[in-house]
Amino acid sequence: MTTNFQFSVLAEDGSARRGSITMPRGEVRTPAFMPVGTGGTVKAMYMDQVRALGADIILGNTYHLMLRPGAERMARLGGLHEFARWPHPILTDSGGFQVMSLAGLRKITEQGVTFQSHVDGSRHEMSPERSIEIQGLLGSDIQMQLDECVRLPADESAIESSMEMSLRWAERCKEAFGDQPGKAMFGIVQGGDIQHLRERSALALKDMDLKGYAIGGLAVGEPQDVMLDMLDITCPLLPQHRPRYLMGVGTPDDILKSVARGIDMFDCVMPTRAGRHGLAYTRRGKVNLRNARHAEDTRPLDERSDCPAARDYSRAYLHHLVRSNEALGGMLLTWNNLAYYQYLMQGIRDAIEAGRYTEFMTQTQAEWERGDLDPV
Amino acid sequence: MTTNFQFSVLAEDGSARRGSITMPRGEVRTPAFMPVGTGGTVKAMYMDQVRALGADIILGNTYHLMLRPGAERMARLGGLHEFARWPHPILTDSGGFQVMSLAGLRKITEQGVTFQSHVDGSRHEMSPERSIEIQGLLGSDIQMQLDECVRLPADESAIESSMEMSLRWAERCKEAFGDQPGKAMFGIVQGGDIQHLRERSALALKDMDLKGYAIGGLAVGEPQDVMLDMLDITCPLLPQHRPRYLMGVGTPDDILKSVARGIDMFDCVMPTRAGRHGLAYTRRGKVNLRNARHAEDTRPLDERSDCPAARDYSRAYLHHLVRSNEALGGMLLTWNNLAYYQYLMQGIRDAIEAGRYTEFMTQTQAEWERGDLDPV
Numbered sequence: 001m002t003t004n005f006q007f008s009v010l011a012e013d014g015s016a017r018r019g020s021i022t023m024p025r026g027e028v029r030t031p032a033f034m035p036v037g038t039g040g041t042v043k044a045m046y047m048d049q050v051r052a053l054g055a056d057i058i059l060g061n062t063y064h065l066m067l068r069p070g071a072e073r074m075a076r077l078g079g080l081h082e083f084a085r086w087p088h089p090i091l092t093d094s095g096g097f098q099v100m101s102l103a104g105l106r107k108i109t110e111q112g113v114t115f116q117s118h119v120d121g122s123r124h125e126m127s128p129e130r131s132i133e134i135q136g137l138l139g140s141d142i143q144m145q146l147d148e149c150v151r152l153p154a155d156e157s158a159i160e161s162s163m164e165m166s167l168r169w170a171e172r173c174k175e176a177f178g179d180q181p182g183k184a185m186f187g188i189v190q191g192g193d194i195q196h197l198r199e200r201s202a203l204a205l206k207d208m209d210l211k212g213y214a215i216g217g218l219a220v221g222e223p224q225d226v227m228l229d230m231l232d233i234t235c236p237l238l239p240q241h242r243p244r245y246l247m248g249v250g251t252p253d254d255i256l257k258s259v260a261r262g263i264d265m266f267d268c269v270m271p272t273r274a275g276r277h278g279l280a281y282t283r284r285g286k287v288n289l290r291n292a293r294h295a296e297d298t299r300p301l302d303e304r305s306d307c308p309a310a311r312d313y314s315r316a317y318l319h320h321l322v323r324s325n326e327a328l329g330g331m332l333l334t335w336n337n338l339a340y341y342q343y344l345m346q347g348i349r350d351a352i353e354a355g356r357y358t359e360f361m362t363q364t365q366a367e368w369e370r371g372d373l374d375p376v
Numbered sequence: 377m378t379t380n381f382q383f384s385v386l387a388e389d390g391s392a393r394r395g396s397i398t399m400p401r402g403e404v405r406t407p408a409f410m411p412v413g414t415g416g417t418v419k420a421m422y423m424d425q426v427r428a429l430g431a432d433i434i435l436g437n438t439y440h441l442m443l444r445p446g447a448e449r450m451a452r453l454g455g456l457h458e459f460a461r462w463p464h465p466i467l468t469d470s471g472g473f474q475v476m477s478l479a480g481l482r483k484i485t486e487q488g489v490t491f492q493s494h495v496d497g498s499r500h501e502m503s504p505e506r507s508i509e510i511q512g513l514l515g516s517d518i519q520m521q522l523d524e525c526v527r528l529p530a531d532e533s534a535i536e537s538s539m540e541m542s543l544r545w546a547e548r549c550k551e552a553f554g555d556q557p558g559k560a561m562f563g564i565v566q567g568g569d570i571q572h573l574r575e576r577s578a579l580a581l582k583d584m585d586l587k588g589y590a591i592g593g594l595a596v597g598e599p600q601d602v603m604l605d606m607l608d609i610t611c612p613l614l615p616q617h618r619p620r621y622l623m624g625v626g627t628p629d630d631i632l633k634s635v636a637r638g639i640d641m642f643d644c645v646m647p648t649r650a651g652r653h654g655l656a657y658t659r660r661g662k663v664n665l666r667n668a669r670h671a672e673d674t675r676p677l678d679e680r681s682d683c684p685a686a687r688d689y690s691r692a693y694l695h696h697l698v699r700s701n702e703a704l705g706g707m708l709l710t711w712n713n714l715a716y717y718q719y720l721m722q723g724i725r726d727a728i729e730a731g732r733y734t735e736f737m738t739q740t741q742a743e744w745e746r747g748d749l750d751p752v
Contacts, residue, residue: 040696044703069671069696076672077692085689295445298453313461316453320416320445327420327703 005141005184005211007243011353015235015262018352021243023141024182025081025089028056030243030264031352033255033345034091035338036272039064040084043272044327044334047086053307053335054342057142058086059267062095062134063102066124067117071137079139091267092140093247094131094173094188097149097216108148110165128172132185140183142212145173147188149217159192166190167204174208184211186245192217193226195233202237213238214245215263219254228257235262252281252344252368256361259348271341275334278322282310282340285368289333293375294319307339381517381560381587383619387729391611391638394728397619399517400558401457401465404432406619406640407724409631409717410467412648415440416460419648420703420710423462429683429711430718433518434462435643438471438510439478442500443493447513455515467643468516469623470507470549470564473525473592484524486541504548508561516559518588521549523564525593535568542566543580550584560587562621568593569602571609578613589614590621591639595630604633611638628657628720628744632737635724647717651710654698658686658716661744665709669751670695683715 002022007030011018021028035042035050037058042050050058060080065071069083077083080090096113099106103115103124112127126134128146135143147166150159170187177185187205191197205213215234218227231246238244245265246258255266271281278290282302297315305311309332321329344364351360378398383406387394397404411418411426413434418426426434436456441447445459453459456466472489475482479491479500488503502510504522511519523542526535546563553561563581567573581589591610594603607622614620621641622634631642647657654666658678673691681687685708697705720740727736 039700039702040693041702041704044707046704046707068700069692073672077674077690083690083693083696085693296449296452314453314459316445317416317459317461320459324415324444326415326417327706328417328422330703331420331422331707 002182004181007212007241009241011355013352013355013357014260016259016348016352016357017262017264018349019243019264021089023089023184025087025141026056028089028265029349031255031259031345031348032056032265033341034059034265034267035341036061036267036269037084037086037090038269039068040080042334042338044276044331045272045338047084049335050086050338051088053339054346055338057089057091060084060090060092060138060140061098062092062131062138063098065092065138066095066126066134067119067122071134075137075139079137081139089141090139091142091245091265092135092138092144094144094146095126095134096131096146097248099126100149100151110168112146128169129176132173132176143177143183143185144214145170145185145187147190147216149190149220150192152192152217152220152222154192156192156194156197159190159194160197163190163192163197163201167201170205170208170210174210186210186212186214188214188216188247189234189238190217191230193222193230195229198230198233199237202234206237206239210242212243212245214247216247218246219249219268224254224257227254228261231258231261231263238262252341253365255344256348256364259352260357260361271337272334275337276330278329278333279337280310280318280333280340281337282372283367284370284372287372289315289318289322289329291319297376299373299376301336305336305339305343307336309333309335310339378558380557383588383617385617387731389728389731389733390636392635392724392728392733393638393640394725395619395640397465399465399560401463401517402432404465404641405725407631407635407721407728408432408641409721410435410641410643411714411717412437412643412645413460413462413466414645415444416456418710418714420652420707421648421714423460425711426462426714427464429715430722431714433465433467436460436466436468436514436516437474438468438507438514439474441468441514442471442502442510443495443498447510451513451515455513457515465517466515467518467621467641468511468514468520470520470522471502471510472507472522473624475502476525476527486544488522504545505552508549508552519553519559519561520590521546521561521563523566523592525566525596526568528568528593528596528598530568532570532573535566535570536573539566539568539573539577543577546581546584546586550586562586562588562590564590564592564623565610565614566593569598569606571605574606574609575613578610582613582615586618588619588621590623592623594622595625600630600633603630604637607634607637607639628717629741631720632724632740635728636733636737647713648710651713652706654705654709655713656686656694656709656716657713658748659743660746660748663748665691665694665698665705667695673752675749675752677712681712681715681719683712685709685711686715
């Protein structure tokens with residue numbers, strides 16, 4: 001096993017890349033989807049199930065974990081891998097995004113951010129240096145710089161000054177992270193929906209020669225074509241031999257189209273959150289199990305799936321569980337959804353290797369378009 | 377495989393019995409604990425986990441299932457075994473107990489009970505005949521007579537007239553059930569906490585020559601010694617070669633002491649419900665994972681357990697999950713608790729076979745008394 005963090009592009013098809021990140025805790029096959037393990041658990045899943053679906057890496061949320069169980073406590077407990085029984089690679093966000101969206105009484109200065117915990121109201125400070133320190137205490141393999149993500153719509157001047165501060169924070173995070181050969185710290189491209197700000201951010205980060213690059217501040221409510229435009233602008237400016245991670249994205253269709261533009265890594269709460277709300281992602285598109293059409297349908301969600309949740313349980317049973325708010329409903333649909341996402345990623349990787357990514361996209365989208373099975 | 381419902385006592389130790397119920401869907405080794413699968417799911421568990429723990433039979437709640445998904449719908453879907461993916465034996469209650477505790481606008485007459493669904497307010501009628509019909513539509517292997525369970529404390533005259541009506545309902549249920557060689561309908565001994573009423577109920581039911589006998593109306597808040605007194609009175613009056621089922625019981629200690637008095641079958645929501653509330657049943661007694669003493673304890677709940685939930689996860693992690701209201705907390709603790717209950721039942725069965733049940737009780741209680749591990 002390697003002692004270094006390394007990324008190789010193994011195959012290309014247009015701008016789509018099939019790659020491999022290797023690091024001491026294992027390999028991440030890209031394009032990769034990272035299930036979100038917010039507070040040390042991928043909600044309603046056992047970690048062995050997550051692994052068995054083909055996930056090489058999961059995401060942990062620094063904000064949640066620093067509040068509960070706490071970063072220093074986590075370090076005393078042996079780190080997040082040990083704590084959550086996931087010995088494979090882990091990426092952590094910086095905590096910044098959730099400070100902005102969840103915490104109370106936020107105050108942001110050049111130095112960093114102070115905020116109040118949404119759990120118990122306690123006061124916390126997070127600087128770029130402290131974010132990296134916390135991610136280190138968690139034991140994260142891929143760490144993110146602290147950045148500021150402005151809510152859109154916003155004035156260009158507000159987006160710009162925030163982006164510039166994020167660049168200065170990237171330098172400070174790089175310095176704080178130092179030299180850790182088996183791990184990586186990624187910078188985050190910001191700049192809202194403004195082309196020249198995205199360009200400025202990407203080029204400045206490129207100059208810092210980081211081990212990987214995230215694209216942040218997208219998939220926050222803007223139309224899909226705005227997001228894709230920003231990728232069209234940003235990806236070509238990023239170094240070819242570094243992984244590119246589109247944060248918080250997205251729907252299966254977002255993923256297909258972002259891979260086509262050169263994105264290598266994704267994370268999103270959609271498959272897990274939707275699963276807890278009765279929604280299934282399938283080859284045939286999104287299926288709402290709450291709908292009465294499923295009440296007497298003994299067919300499974302997808303008879304061709306390898307996932308027991310998709311293959312072995314009747315829609316009638318899933319419908320019943322969802323309508324009755326039974327825990328097993330969320331367990332099975334989360335399982336199904338993460339299985340579908342990993343199945344999609346495997347299909348994407350195979351198609352790029354085979355040089356038929358465009359065809360794969362078209363076929364996959366056509367299958368979604370045909371829609372779900374006719375009612376019984 | 378047998379085509380008949382049969383019960384054999386394989387070994388006796390004092391009044392404790394080691395037995396076997398055989399029926400077309402499989403064998404139930406007694407004394408048996410039946411996990412409660414209220415609405416077609418043992419909450420927060422996959423059925424294969426339940427099975428792997430050693431459960432031979434689960435319980436389904438007629439009240440919940442008749443309201444959702446509905447008895448006729450369940451029959452169209454192939455019955456509860458197929459619906460919930462549990463091909464092994466299932467016992468259903470009559471629905472009566474939950475009509476009394478959950479439904480609205482109840483009206484009880486000699487004919488039966490009318491009530492309003494707690495789910496959607498719809499009106500329903502349940503007679504003894506309809507209860508058996510519903511249990512048949514669900515596909516239940518062991519069905520319960522409809523009875524009336526009076527809330528204690530109550531006047532003797534109220535307890536008596538209710539018990540007498542339950543006897544008449546037992547006759548009607550027996551008639552409605554008819555001749556089904558592979559299945560069974562059990563009568564239910566009532567009579568509150570009054571010795572001569574329990575005797576009258578047991579003897580009258582014995583005269584009906586039913587395939588099994590339940591004892592109802594206990595573990596409803598009375599002190600344990602009252603319950604045990606009622607068992608001391610009732611069990612000797614019941615036929616030796618029929619299974620005896622103590623409904624809704626109980627704690628591990630209740631089970632130990634009831635087995636000593638000749639009980640063969642149990643069901644209880646405690647292990648599943650407690651699991652969802654952060655409580656673990658272990659060899660060392662009850663452990664509250666919410667307690668701060670576990671926050672940095674890397675030891676598992678029980679290093680000697682075969683159950684991954686008990687053996688492989690740190691108390692610190694379980695504490696974190698419980699405190700954070702994560703679904704996985706309830707999943708793991710329910711798993712642990714059902715594992716402990718099945719482990720206890722296996723120990724009970726082995727001890728009776730070996731003729732050392734009294735010693736087993738003493739040792740088991742002493743281990744509970746010693747209590748949990750010292751804090752780290």
